[in-house]
Every structure is written in C-alpha cells, then in structure tokens.
Amino acid sequence: MTDKTDITLNINGRDHAISVESRRTLADAIREECGQTGTHIGCEHGVCGACTVLVNGEPVRSCLMFAQQAAGKPIRTVEGLANGDEMHPMQRAFMENHGLQCGFCTPGFLMLAVGVLEKEPDITDEDLVDVLSSNLCRCTGYQNIIKAVRAAAIEMRQS
Amino acid sequence: MTAHTKGSGTTWVGRSIRRVEDPALVTGQGRFTADLPAVHWVRFVRSSVAAGTIQRINAPDGAGIVTSADLKALKPIRPMLSKFNYVAVGQPILADGVVRFTGEAIAAVYAPGKDQAEDLADQVEVEISETTALIDSMDALADGAPLVHGEAKGNVIVEGRIKTPGFDDVWTTAHKVLRVDGRSRRQNATPMEARAGHAVYDASTGRVTLTCTTQMPHLTRTAVCDIIGMPESDLRVIAPDVGGGFGQKMSLAPEYVLLVWLARKLRSSVAWTEDRRENLIASFHSRDQHVELEGAFDANGKLLALSADIVANVGAYSCFPTTCGVEPLMALAELPGPYDVRAYHCLSRGVLTHTCPMAPYRGVSRPVITFVLERLMDKAAAAFGLEPTEIRRRNLIDKFPYTSATGLVFDDGSYKETMEMAVSAIDLPAFRKRQQTARDKGRYLGIGFATFSERTGYGSPAFAARGMAISPGFETVHLTIDPSGFVEARIGASPHGQGLRTSLAQIIADEIGIDPEFIKVVHGDTDRSPYGWGTFASRSLVLSGGASLLAAQKIRAKLIKMASHMLEAAPEDITLKSGAAHVIGTDRSITIATIARAAYHQVHIFKGEIEPGMTETGSYDPSGTFSNACHVAIVEVDIDTGRVEVEKFLVAEDAGLIINPMIADGQVHGGVAQGIGNALLEEIIYDETGNILSSTLADFLPPTAREIPEIELHHIETLTGNSITKAKGLGEGGAIGAPAAVISAINDALSSFGVSIDEMPATPQRIRAALRSSGKLT
Numbered sequence: 037m038t039d040k041t042d043i044t045l046n047i048n049g050r051d052h053a054i055s056v057e058s059r060r061t062l063a064d065a066i067r068e069e070c071g072q073t074g075t076h077i078g079c080e081h082g083v084c085g086a087c088t089v090l091v092n093g094e095p096v097r098s099c100l101m102f103a104q105q106a107a108g109k110p111i112r113t114v115e116g117l118a119n120g121d122e123m124h125p126m127q128r129a130f131m132e133n134h135g136l137q138c139g140f141c142t143p144g145f146l147m148l149a150v151g152v153l154e155k156e157p158d159i160t161d162e163d164l165v166d167v168l169s170s171n172l173c174r175c176t177g178y179q180n181i182i183k184a185v186r187a188a189a190i191e192m193r194q195s
Numbered sequence: 196m197t198a199h200t201k202g203s204g205t206t207w208v209g210r211s212i213r214r215v216e217d218p219a220l221v222t223g224q225g226r227f228t229a230d231l232p233a234v235h236w237v238r239f240v241r242s243s244v245a246a247g248t249i250q251r252i253n254a255p256d257g258a259g260i261v262t263s264a265d266l267k268a269l270k271p272i273r274p275m276l277s278k279f280n281y282v283a284v285g286q287p288i289l290a291d292g293v294v295r296f297t298g299e300a301i302a303a304v305y306a307p308g309k310d311q312a313e314d315l316a317d318q319v320e321v322e323i324s325e326t327t328a329l330i331d332s333m334d335a336l337a338d339g340a341p342l343v344h345g346e347a348k349g350n351v352i353v354e355g356r357i358k359t360p361g362f363d364d365v366w367t368t369a370h371k372v373l374r375v376d377g378r379s380r381r382q383n384a385t386p387m388e389a390r391a392g393h394a395v396y397d398a399s400t401g402r403v404t405l406t407c408t409t410q411m412p413h414l415t416r417t418a419v420c421d422i423i424g425m426p427e428s429d430l431r432v433i434a435p436d437v438g439g440g441f442g443q444k445m446s447l448a449p450e451y452v453l454l455v456w457l458a459r460k461l462r463s464s465v466a467w468t469e470d471r472r473e474n475l476i477a478s479f480h481s482r483d484q485h486v487e488l489e490g491a492f493d494a495n496g497k498l499l500a501l502s503a504d505i506v507a508n509v510g511a512y513s514c515f516p517t518t519c520g521v522e523p524l525m526a527l528a529e530l531p532g533p534y535d536v537r538a539y540h541c542l543s544r545g546v547l548t549h550t551c552p553m554a555p556y557r558g559v560s561r562p563v564i565t566f567v568l569e570r571l572m573d574k575a576a577a578a579f580g581l582e583p584t585e586i587r588r589r590n591l592i593d594k595f596p597y598t599s600a601t602g603l604v605f606d607d608g609s610y611k612e613t614m615e616m617a618v619s620a621i622d623l624p625a626f627r628k629r630q631q632t633a634r635d636k637g638r639y640l641g642i643g644f645a646t647f648s649e650r651t652g653y654g655s656p657a658f659a660a661r662g663m664a665i666s667p668g669f670e671t672v673h674l675t676i677d678p679s680g681f682v683e684a685r686i687g688a689s690p691h692g693q694g695l696r697t698s699l700a701q702i703i704a705d706e707i708g709i710d711p712e713f714i715k716v717v718h719g720d721t722d723r724s725p726y727g728w729g730t731f732a733s734r735s736l737v738l739s740g741g742a743s744l745l746a747a748q749k750i751r752a753k754l755i756k757m758a759s760h761m762l763e764a765a766p767e768d769i770t771l772k773s774g775a776a777h778v779i780g781t782d783r784s785i786t787i788a789t790i791a792r793a794a795y796h797q798v799h800i801f802k803g804e805i806e807p808g809m810t811e812t813g814s815y816d817p818s819g820t821f822s823n824a825c826h827v828a829i830v831e832v833d834i835d836t837g838r839v840e841v842e843k844f845l846v847a848e849d850a851g852l853i854i855n856p857m858i859a860d861g862q863v864h865g866g867v868a869q870g871i872g873n874a875l876l877e878e879i880i881y882d883e884t885g886n887i888l889s890s891t892l893a894d895f896l897p898p899t900a901r902e903i904p905e906i907e908l909h910h911i912e913t914l915t916g917n918s919i920t921k922a923k924g925l926g927e928g929g930a931i932g933a934p935a936a937v938i939s940a941i942n943d944a945l946s947s948f949g950v951s952i953d954e955m956p957a958t959p960q961r962i963r964a965a966l967r968s969s970g971k972l973t
Binding site for chain 1: 213214216217218219220221222223224225226227229230309310385386387388389436437438439441468470471691692693694857858860861864865866867868869891892893897899900901902903905906929
C-alpha cells in the first residue's frame with residue numbers, strides 16, 4: 037500500500053507536483069499534499085458533498101475520486117473562486133442571503149452551484165433544488181442557500 | 196489608519212447587517228481543527244461489541260499504542276450531581292478491562308500519517324469476551340437485568356420525582372383522562388464537521404495547546420487538567436472555526452484528554468480527526484426517550500392535571516459537564532410547557548444501557564416532551580370536538596409572571612398571541628376546505644400546531660437548582676479600546692456558526708458610538724478570552740450580549756467623563772455617535788480614537804480622575820427568560836407508501852428584541868430543518884446485540900434541500916425585564932417545536948383511519964404499519 041506515484045495536480049491554475057499512494061483520495065491530496073484546506077471532508081463516503089470540487093468543470097465529490105484519477109486535469113476549489121479581491125457572485129450571494137452559518141459545508145455548496153450554473157445557466161428553480169439536494173447542510177435549513185444560488189444565477193446569466 | 200468614521204444615524208441593533216464571519220468562510224480561509232498539520236496522527240481502536248470484558252490487546256511490535264494500562268494516573272470522567280439519587284459513575288479515557296458500548300475507545304495508536312494510523316489500528320487485535328448487552332431502556336429496568344455499572348442498582352443512574360400537593364384529589368375530579376404513549380427514537384446531532392482535536396507540546400514553556408471542536412473551551416481546559424492532574428496555566432484550549440455543534444461538541448470528548456496526555460508524553464504534536472462512522476456510533480447520541488403521559492381535563496377542556504412517567508435511555512456513561520441527568524431532569528421540570536396546569540405528578544429516570552452515551556442536542560428534552568404534550572392536546576381536542584387551536588386557546592398561559600407547577604417563573608411572553616398570529620397567517624378555515632377537497636380525491640393533507648416555550652439565558656442559580664457540581668451561568672466580557680482606537684471584545688462564549696461576533700458588535704456599537712466594523716469580537720481561546728461557559732442552551736446572545744452591554748456602558752461612562760474634560764463641557768451635554776464624542780447643540784467634537792489614545796498616552800491631563808487604559812469588564816448572570824412560539828406544519832401523507840411531504844412550515848415566534856433579524860431568522864430556519872429531520876428521517880438504530888445499523892449518512896438521514904419546505908416566519912417582540920438587552924434566546928426553538936408540529940400534522944392527515952402516530956421519527960415503515968393495523972386500508 038505504501039508505493040507512491042508522482043503526479044501533478046493542477047489546482048486553480050497552479051501545478052502541484054506530489055507523490056501519493058494509489059489509495060490517496062483527491063480530497064486528502066488537495067488538503068494535505070497541496071495544502072488547500074478550503075475543501076472540507078464531511079463524511080468520506082460520498083453523501084454530504086462538503087468536499088465537492090470541480091474537475092474538468094464537473095462537480096465531483098473529491099472523497100470518492102483518487103488523486104491519480106485527477107492528475108493532469110484542471111481542478112477548481114473554493115480558493116480559486118474569487119478573482120483576486122473580487123469575490124465570485126456566488127460567494128457574494130451566500131453572504132448577502134445568509135446562506136451559511138458555521139461555513140463547513142459552504143465550499144462544497146459553492147463549487148456545486150457554480151459548476152452546475154456554468155453548464156446550465158438557465159436551469160429551472162425546481163431543478164436547482166434537486167441539484168442542491170445533493171449536498172448536506174446542518175445549519176441553514178437550506179432556504180437561504182436556495183435563495184443565494186438563485187440570486188447568483190441571475191447575476192451569472194447577466195455577466 | 197482612521198478608525199470609526201462612518202456615520203450610521205440609527206441604531207445598529209435591529210438591522211440585518213452582513214456577518215463579519217462570512218468573508219473568510221466563503222473564500223476557503225476558515226480555519227478548522229482538521230486543517231492543522233501534526234507530527235503524529237492518532238486513530239482509536241474501538242469496541243466492536245456492546246458489552247464484554249477485554250481479554251487481550253495485541254499490537255504489532257514497535258507500534259505506537261496507548262491502552263488503559265498506560266493511563267493509570269488519569270482520573271475517569273466523573274461529572275457530579277448532588278441531587279436526584281444520582282450515581283456518579285466514571286468513564287475511563289480508554290476502556291479499562293470492560294467495554295460498555297459499541298464504539299467505545301479501547302486503545303489509541305499513532306503513526307506519522309492518517310493512513311498509516313488507520314493501517315496500524317487495523318492490525319491491533321482485540322479479544323473481547325462478550326456479555327449480555329442491554330440496549331433498550333425497558334430491558335435495563337427489568338428485574339434481574341445485568342448492571343451496566345455495579346454501583347447503579349437497577350441501572351437507574353438518576354431519578355427525579357414531583358407530586359404537587361393535592362394531586363390525587365384533582366385527578367379524581369377530572370371529567371376526562373387522555374393518554375399518550377410517546378416514544379422518541381435515538382438521534383445524533385450530526386454537525387457537518389465531525390469532532391477533531393490537535394494537541395501540541397511547547398518544549399520551551401512546557402505548555403500544551405489543544406485545538407479542538409468544542410463549544411466550551413474553558414470547561415474543556417478545566418476538565419482535561421483535572422483528569423490529567425496538571426495546572427490550567429499549562430494548557431491553552433482553542434476552539435477555532437467549528438463546523439456546527441448543536442450540543443454534541445459541548446460534552447467533553449475523552450479523546451481530547453488522550454491527545455493532551457500523548458502530546459506531553461511524546462513532547463510533540465498529535466492530531467485526531469473523527470470520521471463519520473465514529474461520529475455516528477461513538478460521539479454522543481440523544482433524545483432516546485419513552486414518555487407515558489396522561490392528562491386530566493374538566494368538562495370544558497381545561498387541563499387540570501398531568502401525570503408522566505419518563506424514561507431516558509442515557510447510554511453507558513454520564514457526559515461532562517451536564518451529566519446525563521440533563522435530559523430526564525429537564526423533562527421533569529419543563530414537561531407542563533406553556534399550559535396553565537397546577538397539578539403535576541412525574542417520575543423521570545435516566546437509565547444506563549450498553550449504548551453510546553447521551554448528551555445534550557439542540558433543545559435537549561424539549562423536542563420530545565413538546566411532541567408528547569402536543570399529542571395529548573390534539574387528542575383532547577378530538578375528544579372534546581374542538582379545533583386543536585381551541586384546546587390550546589383554553590389552556591395557554593396569559594398572565595405574567597406565571598409560576599409553573601414545578602416552580603419555574605415565566606416572564607412576559609406572547610403564547611396566545613403567537614398562536615393567533617399563526618392561525619391567521621396560515622388561514623386555518625381555508626386549509627380545512629382544501630383538506631376536505633383533497634380528501635375527496637383520495638389525498639391526505641394534514642395540519643399540525645405546536646405551541647411551546649423555550650427557556651433560555653439562565654444563569655448559575657438555575658443550573659445550581661439541578662445540583663450540578665459545576666453550575667454554568669454567568670458570562671464575562673472584557674472590552675477594550677486600544678490606542679489605535681479599535682475595539683476588541685474578548686468573550687467567554689464560544690460561537691460556532693451563530694454569527695455572535697456580528698450581533699455582539701451591534702450591541703456594543705450602539706452603546707459606545709463606534710460602528711460594528713471597528714469592533715472585533717474575540718472568542719474560543721483560553722489565553723485571550725475570560726473564563727466563560729461557551730455556547731449552548733440558547734444562552735450566548737442573552738448572557739454574552741448582556742455582559743457586552745454592561746462592559747460597554749462602563750466604557751461609555753469613561754469616554755463621556757474624559758470627553759467632558761477634553762471638550763470642557765458638562766457630561767450630560769455629551770453624546771457618542773459615529774466614532775466621536777459631540778457636545779450637543781454645538782459643532783465641538785473629539786474622536787473616540789483620540790480619547791482612547793489619551794487614556795493610554797496622556798493620562799496626566801486627567802489629574803488622577805481616571806484609571807489609565809481603556810478596558811472594562813462586564814459580567815452577567817441573569818435569572819433566565821422564556822421565548823415562545825407557535826409552529827404550524829402542513830403535510831401530505833401518501834398512504835400507499837407512508838411517505839410524508841412537508842408542504843409548508845410557518846413559525847410565529849417571540850424571542851424578545853431581535854438584534855439582527857437576518858441572523859435570527861437563520862437560527863429558526865436551521866432549527867426547524869433539524870426538527871423536520873428528527874420528526875421524519877433521523878434514527879440511530881441498534882440491533883438487539885448492540886451493533887449500530889445506521890453508521891453512515893446513507894442510513895442516518897439528515898434532511899436535504901428536497902425535504903425542507905419554504906419556512907414562513909412571523910415575529911412578536913415582547914420586551915422582557917429579565918434580559919438587559921431585551922433579547923431572549925432562540926437557538927433551539929426551531930428544533931423544539933418542529934417535530935411536534937409535523938407529527939401532529941401527520942395525525943391530522945390520517946384522522947379518518949383512527950390511528951395515532953406517537954413515535955418519532957414517523958418513518959414510512961411506521962406510518963404504513965399504523966395504517967395496516969387500522970384495518971381501514973382498502
């Protein structure tokens with residue numbers, strides 16, 4: 037189990053040359069080998085979605101993907117959402133609509149919502165709720181998350 | 196840098212300003228315990244059986260392993276109660292020869308990485324000779340049942356009784372007696388961040404810093420030091436960003452004690468991150484209660500007397516600091532709820548079993564007792580041919596202060612008013628018509644009401660009444676304006692998602708005339724914040740808010756005194772706003788930053804009339820207050836599958852003065868969502884041998900965005916004299932009322948079947964079983 041392979045993870049446009057065991061999950065590699073701790077681990081069995089990142093533009097649960105499977109593919113995490121000091125509309129919408137409380141699930145929700153809206157900017161409100169039901173939040177009761185994502189969707193469509 | 200120059204013009208309290216907590220959290224810059232690197236990673240080897248004696252523990256040669264044999268110098272976790280026949284059982288940090296629940300830590304292994312520690316744990320062989328496991332509290336109470344702890348006879352660890360004088364006479368005069376056999380299954384608070392701890396030893400000072408996911412940093416420090424036998428000055432406890440707690444992170448994790456001990460032994464850094472399975476089987480559970488309740492009514496539906504037998508399954512050990520008495524004793528004291536009833540008889544017991552220990556979870560006993568009491572009121576409504584709201588109208592308290600049958604004093608509230616507000620907002624007559632139309636088409640809609648109180652913000656006397664050796668209560672705030680003119684409030688409370696930094700800044704801002712953005716609230720670090728009790732029991736806004744106000748009043752007085760001197764004006768002519776002291780009716784002013792700097796650097800000009808510096812302390816220890824609310828759920832039950840959809844949820848609530856409406860509404864939303872989960876989905880299930888069948892989030896089911904409907908909120912703000920900020924707490928109310936409202940609505944939907952669902956969660960299986968037993972399914 038301890039044989040390691042050299043791979044490169046491209047996270048938010050920056051290459052990280054790392055050496056990982058085959059069993060290393062993408063979530064662990066992002067957090068530990070690459071030091072990007074904004075991606076959180078909530079269940080390690082693919083249910084809660086806290087670890088959601090974008091790989092090739094698709095939302096994936098990074099606890100269910102091996103680091104080696106993501107080698108060479110563009111990976112986006114919460115740290116890459118803002119453009120310098122300018123926050124992404126989704127980040128602003130979460131703050132304006134109180135879409136977070138403890139903030140632990142938030143990076144996963146942000147990446148899920150951004151990933152889906154970039155692919156389907158005109159997704160219906162109903163379908164959006166279905167998408168958002170992929171992730172768990174224990175604090176907000178979801179109403180303000182839904183509100184935030186709908187608000188961000190409007191802004192993303194306009195920009 | 197220029198401090199506090201923005202004008203506000205109005206009060207900060209009452210405004211939905213954005214949270215200061217948010218920018219870091221939405222950009223991935225939050226700092227959670229599991230983000231810290233460590234030299235050694237710890238993994239716990241846990242019991243695979245519920246009850247037994249450890250015969251043998253074998254680890255590979257050279258493995259880093261700790262067992263109870265290494266921890267002989269450590270005391271067990273042994274919280275104390277001096278009343279209610281409490282038996283002070285102890286919990287060893289690692290199982291000491293005997294295991295008492297599946298998931299109990301038997302050994303700790305450590306290795307240079309998380310994966311290696313897991314591999315090592317898998318190689319540890321543990322041989323346990325199994326003994327009879329008691330899982331259900333009724334089995335534990337049976338004659339001749341084996342004892343979970345030898346010293347707790349009959350497995351009863353705590354027992355409270357109340358019988359009001361003349362109870363029997365009242366009971367015998369009753370017109371009608373109704374009964375509910377209520378059952379709440381076991382639940383897990385399930386914060387999205389499971390527990391984690393990180394301890395690092397500093398060789399230069401001999402101190403250890405423990406960073407962990409606690410709601411109570413100071414009490415964690417006290418407990419760990421008591422158990423290990425070390426001075427509190429040698430331990431710093433930090434609660435960084437904490438990913439939700441809901442009570443589960445309030446109780447002491449034995450794992451944290453092990454981490455501090457091991458960091459000292461290895462003179463290094465050690466870390467443990469709980470995985471979700473550990474969290475579900477071995478952190479803390481709650482709400483496993485059986486409540487047999489009878490209510491005696493007169494001919495007009497007025498409740499005359501309540502009689503209850505409450506059994507709380509508290510698991511294998513007693514949690515620190517509250518003790519496992521927290522559920523049964525809260526049920527004993529608060530079961531009569533918001534209703535005027537003078538005769539009360541109750542036996543409430545905490546029973547030990549071979550299950551994961553119980554600890555407080557948002558609302559503690561009240562989600563359970565509210566659900567059972569509201570079932571009783573609904574049954575009474577049916578028996579008297581009344582709308583459920585009418586039976587409540589006839590029984591809700593409406594004169595204040597009201598002293599309950601158990602001696603609790605209810606301050607000003609709006610029990611009837613919130614219900615009337617809810618009835619009107621939901622348009623009950625229109626719903627009844629819609630319900631009938633749907634019924635004619637074979638669809639089963641129902642509406643449920645829950646009216647309840649939420650006791651909040653109580654200080655040390657209320658806790659002392661329980662006989663706790665540790666009586667939490669007061670909160671302290673150290674408020675400083677530093678020479679730069681910026682404000683720092685160091686608080687003993689320990690928020691973890693509640694937005695308290697924002698709300699407290701609003702309270703302080705109004706008092707000292709400085710905008711919230713210049714006020715930093717510091718918490719969760721025993722080296723920086725005053726001794727306090729942390730965040731739980733809907734208390735922090737009331738207590739830490741009150742202490743903040745008291746400290747800010749002192750700072751205000753000092754600023755005015757100094758400004759009076761510096762502006763050569765009478766103190767009563769000076770007002771503080773927008774970062775400056777102004778002489779009323781003139782254009783003369785001086786910035787607060789200038790005054791503050793003078794308090795440090797120009798003290799001589801005040802000729803000994805002021806103390807140097809600009810730090811004041813406020814401590815607040817109030818008697819407590821009661822929030823109240825009415826929750827309404829509208830559900831549709833699919834009688835073919837037993838599936839329940841919550842179509843709408845409405846809350847009319849009164850938590851006194853609302854400091855930040857956005858944050859307050861968010862607290863209610865979150866509580867309601869947890870309550871809906873408790874009512875419909877969430878259940879920790881043991882098999883008969885004590886193995887847990889719900890150890891993943893695919894089995895234990897917190898609700899998703901699909902299950903939570905729109906939540907409509909209405910507010911009344913009753914300004915109580917029992918809180919100096921006029922704010923009552925509201926952290927738990929959502930979770931207290933929602934289960935009762937949802938269960939009530941299900942029963943209303945199924946009224947034509949003559950069934951009564953008195954168990955939560957009301958899963959499809961339970962609903963189908965009830966429908967099948969009705970004999971009325973076609």
